[in-house]
Amino acid sequence: MAADDRRTRILDAAEELFAVDGFDATPTARVAEAAAVPKGLVFYYFPRKIDLLLTLLQERLPVPTKEAVSGVVRRGDPAASLMALHRRLGLDSHDSLVLRTIIFRESGTHPQVGAHLRRLRRSLVELTESALEQAVDWTSAKTLRRQAAETFVSVMLDHANARRTDGGGQPDVQGAASVVALALGAPGLA
Structure with a gap:
């Protein structure tokens, strides 16, 4: 063996x-x-x-790197870019469900696990902010992009957590992507 x-x-x-x-x-x-x-x-x-x-x-649940954004950005379409990033990250995939159970359970009692969770979240926000910056053809304030990224990451993590617990009424990731695009002033969305 x-x-x-x-x-x-x-x-x-x-x-x-x-x-x-x-x-x-x-x-x-x-x-x-x-x-x-x-x-x-x-x-x-x-x-x-x-x-x-x-x-x-x-x-098995590594902090994603900048390569995760590669190929997901749809220039001029932040909502589609966010959805492509969501699919690429696969936070709601079956493979990571067990590990998310562990990380959320143990993050409060083991500082190293909590630190991993914070690094994971920080990386997700940075990647999402980068995807938004690349997707938006118009100028948007850095603070607004950061807030939009934090909002979308919160919805992705909530969606993944709802899948983990098999909870009903999962967050609408597509709807969140549309709301974020609207907040950034995406033309043609209303």
């Missing part, structure tokens, strides 16, 4: 167990058992239990 395979199985098991039972309630022995590896191997790859959680977040 390859080392990468064992490490991946440990991460897979930890992700599932942390999502169901929580980080603090999941002993490393259960992670090792679920991954079908010796407990010592868990500590070989992840010297502290928190390292296991942080690796999950860094590798």
Whole structure:
């Protein structure tokens, strides 16, 4: 069995167990058992239990980079650009639902997780602001663009969180994109 395979199985098991039972309630022995590896191997790859959680977040729910905006901007159409960015980021995809469960649950009790969540949100706002700046053909104030980006990111995160909890009445991301475009003074929208 390859080392990468064992490490991946440990991460897979930890992700599932942390999502169901929580980080603090999941002993490393259960992670090792679920991954079908010796407990010592868990500590070989992840010297502290928190390292296991942080690796999950860094590798499986990374902070997006500027490349995420590449190819999503529709010049002159900020609403379409926001929707393309939303699809590219995939915050409401099934793959990230489990990790979002973990990150929102653990962010209040583990400062490192809260820091990851803040970096993630800050990056999302910066990427959204960049997409808006590139999409808008007309001049808009930097403060307004930042507020528009923060608003749209809040709706995206709320939408993703509603999907995570399978809540009804999910936020209307398309509607939010249209409202943001209107706020920026997009011509032809009313």
